[in-house]
Amino acid sequence: MKEGRVIQSTGKWYKITADDNTIEARLPGKFRLDAKEVTNPIAVGDYVDFETENDGTGIIREIKERKNYIPREATHGRRGEQILVSNVDRAWVVQSIRKPRLNTGFIDRFLVTCEAYEVPAGIIINKKDLANQKDLRLLEDKSELYENLGYEFLSTSIHDKESLLQLADQLKNQTSVFIGPSGVGKTSLLNAIDPDIDLKVNEISSYSNKGKHTTTFAKLIALSSGGYIVDTPGIREFGIVNIKKSELSLYFPEMREPREHCKYYNCTHFHEPKCGVVEAFEEGKIDPDRYHSYLNILETLPDY
Structure with a gap:
């Protein structure tokens, strides 16, 4: 039995790196049955035992306990959750200031x-070269807001x-992940930081002004400066x-202390008195x- 790390998932097969070698591995059916509430029982970043x-x-025999992971609601009518990535030191939500436009609701859900x-989180607002006054x-306002809440905030341009x-410098010697919509420049940033990666990049659609999907599957990539980055497919929604x-x-974070002064222990901070x-x-x-992001998210959550 050997231990390896999942560096790519293509559905039925997984790429695993172990002892500087990469092999293709499959998952026995029992894992899929046991994880019926999860669309993908194994995620990029997982450590596994295999034969x-x-x-x-x-053939994967065991999935090691995760340090952490990032799930979202399953899409395309499927039930349960999808695990985007596991065992990361920091997760970066990537948005662009323009083309496509900044979506702070996505940031807050993430x-x-x-x-x-x-999961320690940071925020990257890309394409600042397109920004007007x-x-x-x-960007200044959002940087002050999120940094005061304890999040790293970077404005970038290739x-x-x-x-x-x-x-x-933030990515060095860490396992990080970029998550965001198509077209915000996740892959272009990685190519600019580490040209040896040489990932494929697509243009913005002139019709919709949104990005076209370039990355098809999540992939764990070694950085030449040390550490790893997970490049993920573009995500339109983060349920x-x-x-x-x-x-x-x-x-x-800004609500943790004020909520201690609510009259009701199960207060939703929307319509309750005191x-x-x-x-x-x-x-x-x-x-x-x-606060409005909070209310928008609240409306989407179940009542249980």
């Missing part, structure tokens, strides 16, 4: 999941060497899973965009 078959392929699943003021050096309405405010979070919001202690 080598006579034809040189492998940060909630990272808080819930104990209004965009630059917005044409700005200083921003690339800052990002490269939150396994969080109750009464728990949601726990994953907004709510500490609402009072903090009305006193200007909680950013309006963040």
